[in-house]
Amino acid sequence: MASPTAVLETRDLTIQFGGHVAVNRVSCAFQAGTLTAIVGPNGAGKTTWFNLISGQLRASAGSVHLFGEDITDLGVAARADKGLGRAFQLTNLFPDLSALENVRLAVASRHRIGHVFWQMASKRRDISDRAAEYLRQVNMLHRADDAVANLSHGDQRKLEVALMLALEPTVFMFDEPTAGMSVDEVPVILDLIAQIKQREDKVVLLVEHKMDVVRSLADRIVVLHNGELVADGEPTEVIASPIVQEAYLGVAAEAEESA
Numbered sequence: 001m002a003s004p005t006a007v008l009e010t011r012d013l014t015i016q017f018g019g020h021v022a023v024n025r026v027s028c029a030f031q032a033g034t035l036t037a038i039v040g041p042n043g044a045g046k047t048t049w050f051n052l053i054s055g056q057l058r059a060s061a062g063s064v065h066l067f068g069e070d071i072t073d074l075g076v077a078a079r080a081d082k083g084l085g086r087a088f089q090l091t092n093l094f095p096d097l098s099a100l101e102n103v104r105l106a107v108a109s110r111h112r113i114g115h116v117f118w119q120m121a122s123k124r125r126d127i128s129d130r131a132a133e134y135l136r137q138v139n140m141l142h143r144a145d146d147a148v149a150n151l152s153h154g155d156q157r158k159l160e161v162a163l164m165l166a167l168e169p170t171v172f173m174f175d176e177p178t179a180g181m182s183v184d185e186v187p188v189i190l191d192l193i194a195q196i197k198q199r200e201d202k203v204v205l206l207v208e209h210k211m212d213v214v215r216s217l218a219d220r221i222v223v224l225h226n227g228e229l230v231a232d233g234e235p236t237e238v239i240a241s242p243i244v245q246e247a248y249l250g251v252a253a254e255a256e257e258s259a
């Protein structure tokens, strides 16, 4: 049975690579207005589960539902069109264009503004203003005119987030969003994720190894281990549960120490 209020749901979602089951019958529903952290040791299946949700990978079995609709057979673009947003799928498209131009294209695509309307000065101004606002939100306005190819890795990751914002998705999927960012860039992205989480119609999924980030942002933690969902619930309870202490926290503690 579908969960009536779930925005996104995976049911018995499974993928097998040869003889290896990387995601094994994972069933999980996500409600609007929540941020769920997905944690687990390296190789647990977190990114693979994300890939199955966003359509980068096709399931061997099980299904994905968005607003109750079965989207399992849809490709990445169709899923994005329906409101699934994932940062990395949007980058590397136009490395020679400026940061602002990249976001402008995302704004135009979101609002289906075609070539004819693109010519209108008022439309162009409108799109530029919106694009600049998204760049401001990720603290990138000062790099607006720089070509993407010349941006640092951290700035490119912030731009990915700006592009995702521009597409105005319902579901925001972040896979280690602050990885590779300098210390002063991290709070910008974490604050932004916290702001998105405040919006009651949005679902945020966050794959994250850093437990301090998980503790500060998550309403709920889902734990994957060997491709299976082994714990799911309120953060304090999940972190305290024997299965997490045993299966995950040793690894998490090491990750925190080396961060």
Ligand SMILES: Nc1ncnc2c1ncn2[C@@H]1O[C@H](COP(=O)(O)OP(=O)(O)OP(=O)(O)O)[C@@H](O)[C@H]1O
Binding pocket: 017, 022, 040, 041, 042, 043, 044, 045, 046, 047, 048, 049
């Ligand atoms: N395309 C693929 N072909 C074969 N095996 C794969 C493929 N993609 C993932 N796997 C395997 O699936 C398992 C889960 O990998 P996945 O990257 O999803 O784990 P993860 O939890 O995201 O790990 P990490 O925290 O290190 O990113 C691993 O054993 C991985 O080697």
